[in-house]
Amino acid sequence: MTTNVIILAAGQGSRMKSSLPKVLHPIGGRSMLEHVIGAAEQALGDQNNIHVVIGHGADQVRERLSHKQVNWVEQIEQLGTGHAVMQAAPACTGANVALVVYGDVPMIRSSTLQSLVSACDGKNLALLTVDLANPSGYGRIVRDTQGAIQAIVEDKDASPEQKAITETNTGIMAIPGSRMAEWLGNLNNNNAQGEYYLTDIVAMAVEEGTPVVSARPGSEMEVQGVNNRMQQAQLERQLQLRQAEQLMVDGVTLLDPARIDVRGKLTTGNDVVIDINCVFEGEVELGDGVQIGANCHIKNAVIGAGTIIKSSTIIEDSAVGEGCDIGPVARLRPGTRLESKAKIGNFVETKKAHIGEGSKVNHLSYIGDAEVGEGVNVGAGTITCNYDGANKFKTTIADGAFIGSNSALVAPVSVGKDAVVGAGSTVTSDVPEGHLGVARGRQRNIPSWQKPVKK
């Protein structure tokens, strides 16, 4: 079944009170419009063309989603859903089905879209409908005594009896391609809102004897729209729960599935354990047996099998090997690469640092622009002084070296294999292999020292 997908996304979303067009507001770190495009792509594979009707903030929307293979259609004035579909119609010739979805209904599932397209089958008008405990505000599905759909009546045009109907129009529908142009051509705006209602095509189909059928979404949340930040927050929670459940299905232990946020794509091995309040952003990959403590924030990172990340650690654009031990309260900034069994302890910051197998930076250090070999021990409080105020320089520490506590390594500088730096040193020149480098004032003890006394 060849399908044109028409995504309505021209509305202003004034209740968001935002300079960002509504459909660009995120759910789970991705714009609502991206979710909808994704569901359409997944539902219909190559058998579809996606047209996105934009209006308010059109340039911004197009720019943000310029990587998407879609046909942008501009609706200059928003004269109603029927008018919006009319703008895309000229580009929709030839296909069996036109599937209309909304850019601000982000949780729609591809399986639901597929079942709607099947119900249409190129010859029926298929509506996605849902029973709502509180239907007010929605178009009502009017059926005859045999249960056949007769029309959709908009809330503002409905009689008191019609207002009591709980079956509502989600707005999502699949239109036979062969009938679309004619139906759209017959729309008018003689109604309470002075808009071209797409829903009026239902009565036209009934009149000419085209069957009007319905399909149901898997759950109510799939058809929930976002008009304000409360609704956005509600869907955010629902999406997070959906993702958390998938993680558990994939073999992850979540200490509390209500307290994890995945804003992007999280890939996990077996027996991963994630404690509460962790945030994952972008693309994150966790190997088998990775354990993550509470309150960690991990963005665009690969974490090797068996690594333990203790609480309140922040990791960004980094690659961590297997069996590493990180945190608590560590910060791995972009360009950090840890080889297996490396250890980064509390209050340690790394940036553009490659740290070799089994090396340890355990306490209160800054290691930036550094190449650190295997089996190195970096003492507490060690700082790589990588910046002279204008340029950045590199520090190299070879295998087996030992850096005494509270040392400053003034780059560019290198410490040779198995060399030792005495505690408290300010190292400004290279320490050769196997040497001890000490760079501090020698201790002097003054006997019988008289402590100052208060005047």
Ligand code: UD1
């Ligand atoms: C529409 C339906 C109603 C349904 C409800 C579900 C019509 C006439 N009514 O009503 O039966 O119960 O959705 O939420 O279709 N849009 C445009 N251009 C326009 C007008 C709208 O792109 O000119 C977009 C909006 O950005 C929005 C969507 O279409 O994403 C729906 O428009 P909206 O005005 O919210 O429709 P409702 O009046 O809620």
Ligand code: CA
């Ligand atoms: Ca409206």
